[in-house]
């Protein structure tokens with residue numbers, strides 16, 4: 062059986078988990094149950110601070126050794142939140158070019174400033190902003206056409222953008238927004254880029270959510286009802302269930318995509334932060 066050699070970084074990350082795990086389970090959790098509100102807030106604050114330091118510090122498992130020189134990456138919704146931090150991490154690994162495909166291009170320009178300032182003089186990456194409204198098939202096709210026209214290879218596609226808990230709204234093409242933007246939009250974008258992705262043995266990462274497990278089958282029993290839920294019956298909770306449905310659709314699409322890639326060498330992944338980070342910590346997945 063092949064042996065896996067843990068790097069020093071991974072050993073440190075594991076050791077940290079081994080320390081933090083028991084402290085959380087045996088010390089913090091029982092205290093949370095019995096302590097006053099003030100001390101609970103303090104405990105949560107300390108816990109969040111520790112997690113934050115771990116994620117940023119030298120033992121963070123997300124900063125693996127892999128470098129991305131020569132790679133072109135496209136991140137949807139790279140103007141804020143997880144998308145912006147993903148773009149930053151790709152730039153820190155020396156990606157050649159990062160395309161931030163965003164609806165709000167002004168915010169995207171600010172994100173370029175943030176990444177440039179954070180990486181500093183070491184930055185070798187060209188960061189481009191391109192308009193993309195995932196709620197419009199026309200906009201998606203326009204972006205794909207512009208990438209084809211420029212002849213950019215896509216080595217890494219991060220399908221990150223998403224809406225959560227939106228009120229009942231339709232995309233430009235008449236689909237409910239959660240399923241339309243989170244799933245259909247990314248599906249169309251990926252399929253429009255399919256040949257490019259296959260030729261470049263790309264990695265496609267679609268950001269799903271643990272929420273995929275909570276899809277509501279009684280309220281949305283069929284895929285048809287995911288696409289066209291009944292406006293008259295739409296109530297507050299439906300937006301959450303529909304978000305979960307869209308995230309399940311992300312995962313199901315990833316499976317189909319991997320089969321479409323066949324033996325081209327391209328790979329499709331879905332990502333749920335906790336599972337993925339644990340996998341990274343134990344060294345199973347890497348860029």
Ligand SMILES: NC(=O)c1ccc[n+]([C@@H]2O[C@H](COP(=O)([O-])OP(=O)(O)OC[C@H]3O[C@@H](n4cnc5c(N)ncnc54)[C@H](OP(=O)(O)O)[C@@H]3O)[C@@H](O)[C@H]2O)c1
Nearest residue numbers: 138142143144164165193194195196221222223268269270
């Ligand atoms: N944060 C979490 O705890 C968490 C947990 C599980 C899963 N996720 C998933 O992680 C991904 C990113 O989450 P986040 O927390 O970083 O969200 P966020 O901060 O709200 O950012 C969402 C991004 O999606 C973009 N977006 C929304 N609608 C769009 C559209 N029609 N066309 C193009 N872009 C659009 C937004 O662009 P604008 O700036 O133009 O609005 C923004 O860039 C999402 O897919 C989310 O479901 C997040």
